Amino acid sequence: MLQTQLPNLIAILFFLSCWVLYGWLAYKSPWSKHSLSHAMDAHRYRWMRSMLRREVRIADTNIASGLQQGTAFFASASLLAIGGTMTLLSAMDEVTAIASRLNLPYLQDPLQNELKAFGLMILLAYAFFKFGWAYRLFNYTTIVMGSIPDDCHEENEEAIEASLRAARLATLAGRHFSSGQQALFFAVGYLGLFAGPFVFMATTFMVTAVLLRRQFFSKARKAVLPGPNEQDRLNNES
Secondary structure, three states, X not given: OXXXXXXXXXXHHHHHHHHHHHHHHHHOOHHHHHOHHHHHHHHHHHHHHHHOOOXXXXXXXXXXXHHHHHHHXXXXXXXXXXXXXHHHHHOHHHHHHHHHHOOOHHHOOHHHHHHHHHHHHHHHHHHHHHHHHHHHHHHHHHHHHHOOOOXXXXXXXXXXXXXXXXXXXXXXXXXHHHHHHHHHHHHHHHHHHXXXXXXXXXHHHHHHHHXXXXXXXXXXXXXXXXXXXXXXXXXXXX
């Protein structure tokens, strides 16, 4: 029994290690300053600072509303996925019978299948809570944005402080939203566990590699990075 479970335990540890490693590389490591997420954080601060120059802020409120709607969509999708996992649990006997007929060895143990499904449900629940909190933080961001007076300007210290608060909230909301998406991506890799521990490690590695490439080597990252002239101007402003 121990020999049978050992590969699964190793694969699960590999999965958790990859998840933790990705989070550290993207957000806490010395290289995180070169990530796509860090670049977008800078753009959020620039957005809130630029908002002070606009007399009409309809575009800003529309952007914030769009962010909320996108977050609500992913939260709803997570709930639907949790419901699908519960349906899978209720039909585990049928899944086991089909696996036996098709000679799929990693799906013929009902107890292991239920444990795997519970693990998937935990991942989806984690994603839902992250999206739910991100939605609320985006809501707080719009409230702080609404507290900025219309007749302010860039030299108004009160307006600057309010814009910085809004930027910090938007950045925090973006981080929680990214964590929810990260959980969904790794949930896709987790599906490999149903095909065996070695397939599970392979899908986990593929998901981690894709996420790291998008953070550090993607065209999107190059698109949002400032050019040399703009970088010099930003350095002079700071």
